[in-house]
Amino acid sequence: MATIPPPKILTAYDALLSKFEDVAIQSNLTVCQGDLPLASSFERTGQHEFKFSRSIHLKGLKPKQRPRGQTLSVILWAQERFSSPEKSPNDWALVESNVRLNFFVEAKGQSRLVQALHYDFPKECPAAHPLFHVQLTDELLPPEVLDTLKVTATVKEGRSGPPAWVGMRIPTPDMTLSSVLYCAVASYLKDEIFAKFAEDYELLKNRLLHPRFDPITDSLRDSPSHFKSSHWFPTK
Amino acid sequence: MSPKDGTYESRLEKLLQKAPLSNATLVLADQDLSKSGGSFAGLSVNAVAAASTRLSIPLCSYSRQSTASDYEWRRRWEEAYITLKFQPGRLAELARRALIIARGFATIRAALEKAPADKTPSRLLATILGRPDSADKLAQYGMGDQSRLTIVPKEGNWDNRRASLFLGYWLWNSILRYPGLLANEVAAASHLNLGIKVFKGPQVQALFQKAVYRGPFADRQDPRWWRTALDEILGAADVADGLELVRARVDKRAKRSSCSVEPADSAGYYCPILEHPVSLKSSRGSLPWFPRGADLTRVCSTCLDSYGPWLGV
Numbered sequence: 148m149a150t151i152p153p154p155k156i157l158t159a160y161d162a163l164l165s166k167f168e169d170v171a172i173q174s175n176l177t178v179c180q181g182d183l184p185l186a187s188s189f190e191r192t193g194q195h196e197f198k199f200s201r202s203i204h205l206k207g208l209k210p211k212q213r214p215r216g217q218t219l220s221v222i223l224w225a226q227e228r229f230s231s232p233e234k235s236p237n238d239w240a241l242v243e244s245n246v247r248l249n250f251f252v253e254a255k256g257q258s259r260l261v262q263a264l265h266y267d268f269p270k271e272c273p274a275a276h277p278l279f280h281v282q283l284t285d286e287l288l289p290p291e292v293l294d295t296l297k298v299t300a301t302v303k304e305g306r307s308g309p310p311a312w313v314g315m316r317i318p319t320p321d322m323t324l325s326s327v328l329y330c331a332v333a334s335y336l337k338d339e340i341f342a343k344f345a346e347d348y349e350l351l352k353n354r355l356l357h358p359r360f361d362p363i364t365d366s367l368r369d370s371p372s373h374f375k376s377s378h379w380f381p382t383k
Numbered sequence: 384m385s386p387k388d389g390t391y392e393s394r395l396e397k398l399l400q401k402a403p404l405s406n407a408t409l410v411l412a413d414q415d416l417s418k419s420g421g422s423f424a425g426l427s428v429n430a431v432a433a434a435s436t437r438l439s440i441p442l443c444s445y446s447r448q449s450t451a452s453d454y455e456w457r458r459r460w461e462e463a464y465i466t467l468k469f470q471p472g473r474l475a476e477l478a479r480r481a482l483i484i485a486r487g488f489a490t491i492r493a494a495l496e497k498a499p500a501d502k503t504p505s506r507l508l509a510t511i512l513g514r515p516d517s518a519d520k521l522a523q524y525g526m527g528d529q530s531r532l533t534i535v536p537k538e539g540n541w542d543n544r545r546a547s548l549f550l551g552y553w554l555w556n557s558i559l560r561y562p563g564l565l566a567n568e569v570a571a572a573s574h575l576n577l578g579i580k581v582f583k584g585p586q587v588q589a590l591f592q593k594a595v596y597r598g599p600f601a602d603r604q605d606p607r608w609w610r611t612a613l614d615e616i617l618g619a620a621d622v623a624d625g626l627e628l629v630r631a632r633v634d635k636r637a638k639r640s641s642c643s644v645e646p647a648d649s650a651g652y653y654c655p656i657l658e659h660p661v662s663l664k665s666s667r668g669s670l671p672w673f674p675r676g677a678d679l680t681r682v683c684s685t686c687l688d689s690y691g692p693w694l695g696v
Contacts, residue, residue: 150623154611162519165675169526182669184652184678351519 152189152197156229156239159354160199161185166351167328170344171205174336179204181295196230196242201324202288204296206253208335218253219261221331224292225324228270229356241358243270244323249288251300258300260287266322268358277318277379278360318379325355391426395434409485410435414446414466432464439544441488441551443481445469463548465555480602484555487599491554492547508550508558512598514609520564523676524557555600561677562653565596565607570653570679573660575613575625578638582625586633591616591625610679644683654683656690670694 151157164185168178180203188201201224208219228243250262263284272278285302287293293300320326332344366378388394399407412431419426428444435442442464465484469477494511502510505525509518562570571591572582581587594612601607613625622628629637640650643659650660652668666681672694673680682694 151614151617153618154614157614158516158520158611161523161678165519165523165526168675169522172526180669182667183663184668184681186678187663 150191151186152191152199153237153239155354156197156356157186157189159351159356160188160201162351163325163328163355164201164203166344166347167203167332170332170336170340174340175207176335177204177206179206179296181297183295192228193230195233195236196228199225199227199229201225202292202295204298205331205335210335216254220251220253220258222249222251222288222292222296222298223247223324223327223331224288225327227324227356239356241268241323241356244268244358246322246324246327247288248327249300251298258298260285260300260302263287266319266327267316268321268323268360272381274380274382276316276381278363278381279319279321279358279379280316281319281322282314282316321358321360323358325352391423391430392433392437394422395431396437399434399438399440407440408489409481410440410442411481412442412444414444428464436463436548439542439548441465441484441548443467443484445477447471463552465552483600483602484551487555487601488547488551490599491551492543495543495547495550504550504553507546508554511550517564517611520676521558524553524561524564524674526675551599554598557674558676559600559607561655561674562610562679563674563677564610566610566613566653566679567605567607569658569660571608571610571613572625573640573650573653574610574679575617576640576649576651577625577629578640579660581629581634581637584633587629587637590628590632644685652681653679654686655680656682656686659683 164180168180171178180201185201188199190198190200192198203223203225204220205223206218206220208221210219224247226243226245227241229239229241231237231239245265245267247265248263249260251258252261263286264281265284266279266281267276268279269276287300287302322330329344329348333341336344362381363378366375370378388397398404399410410431412428414428416423416426416428416431428442431444432442443466444464445467447469467477467480467484491511495507498507498510503518503522505522506515506518508521509515558564559567562574566574568582569579572579575582575591577587591608591613594608594616595601596607596609617624617628620628620631622631626637626639640660642648642650642662642665643654643657644661644665648662648664650662652661652663652666653659654661654666661681661683663681665684667684667687668678668681670682682690687694
């Protein structure tokens with residue numbers, strides 16, 4: 148049984164991450180993906196299913212609202228799963244995506260966690276979870292992820308536990324790895340660099356894996372002229 | 384022509400524009416020109432490179448190295464000329480390889496005549512190689528390569544001679560050299576998890592024949608394989624690796640690849656310094672001087688210990 152992912156999927160992920168790295172470098176930012184080649188980020192998990200796991204460290208961000216001398220870094224850990232139907236083995240689609248983000252303030256050689264969140268698109272979505280959602284958290288990424296990127300991180304001392312809103316799952320669009328990277332470029336990089344990235348993305352987008360979200364499609368089809376709060380949940 | 388007639392570069396430039404050299408397709412020069420006599424005493428290959436670059440004539444130099452020394456891997460891949468190893472007594476081999484290089488540049492130039500001008504270098508080269516879908520991977524071989532990009536003509540303003548020079552050097556010195564998009568024999572065998580002797584077998588070669596690179600500079604005696612095409616062959620056969628395929632179809636006792644650092648481990652990757660197969664565990668990738676696309680290329684831990692400062696680690 149093949150242990151490597153279909154080449155067209157490997158090359159699509161490769162192209163996406165490479166374009167992201169390219170625009171970051173153009174913006175004088177540093178991108179680190181660790182030492183391991185992209186092919187090692189894929190693991191076969193079933194006859195027609197693969198898992199992808201990759202972490203990316205974006206360093207050198209200088210948000211306007213931060214004090215001078217402080218820079219921000221972001222670590223993104225994406226875990227995605229894709230599969231194809233037995234009867235149509237080349238029809239690959241994303242069936243699960245979990246993208247965790249840690250935002251750090253970099254000062255005096257220290258990486259201090261200031262914000263954490265994760266975007267989720269679960270394979271088996273409970274009835275009470277929006278199919279695509281974000282949760283704000285205060286959790287550091289697991290040590291193995293930080294070790295891969297050679298990051299030593301701290302959390303602010305004297306925390307009084309997670310804030311009250313941590314538990315709420317907020318519905319989002321399809322914030323999979325490609326969407327998160329697209330939004331990161333739009334949010335942090337200059338407009339002209341985003342414009343070039345968006346232009347390149349147009350050529351790439353149809354090669355990327357797209358998520359299956361039949362419950363939302365069906366729900367929206369039932370009421371195409373307006374949104375309903377329940378659209379975003381797997382069952383209504 | 385005497386030294387009074389100008390610098391080495393300008394004198395060479397004039398010579399290369401006069402018959403019988405005026406239609407030269409390739410300049411072949413010894414790497415060590417220090418023994419040049421007469422008006423060219425003290426000439427260096429850099430002066431030859433400058434003159435040939437101005438005239439957009441490809442330059443191939445050869446070094447009289449009797450062994451595969453440290454020299455080869457230390458050579459920067461941004462250099463705007465090609466270097467061949469010349470083993471004394473093997474002049475015919477040097478000539479054979481120089482001919483392949485001259486033909487490669489001619490092929491690129493002929494393809495450029497037909498190619499639309501409004502393409503990026505990576506898309507243009509992908510078209511020339513007959514693999515438009517490899518443009519993204521090719522672009523990764525240009526990332527961070529600022530010294531080379533300075534000679535890239537602006538989009539829509541391609542001078543085909545100059546563009547063929549740029550694309551040819553890029554293809555030879557980077558894309559064909561560092562396994563990632565393509566793989567040499569050792570790297571392909573390692574990627575497929577096959578021992579090198581197994582991979583060289585004619586029946587095994589036939590299994591992977593479809594993946595052989597046939598573009599500019601292709602050399603039957605030093606072949607390359609498209610990595611994606613190798614993967615597609617494995618995917619179509621639904622096997623874990625080349626070893627499973629070869630054991631099923633050719634020889635059930637075929638040997639797996641072996642890491643040059645820890646022979647008990649399978650390899651998978653290629654160390655460009657020792658030119659040996661190496662495992663993920665016993666190697667390191669993403670070094671600053673690697674092209675970003677060269678993801679089958681990793682420096683083995685033995686070389687990291689020996690050459691750390693050279694490697695920027």
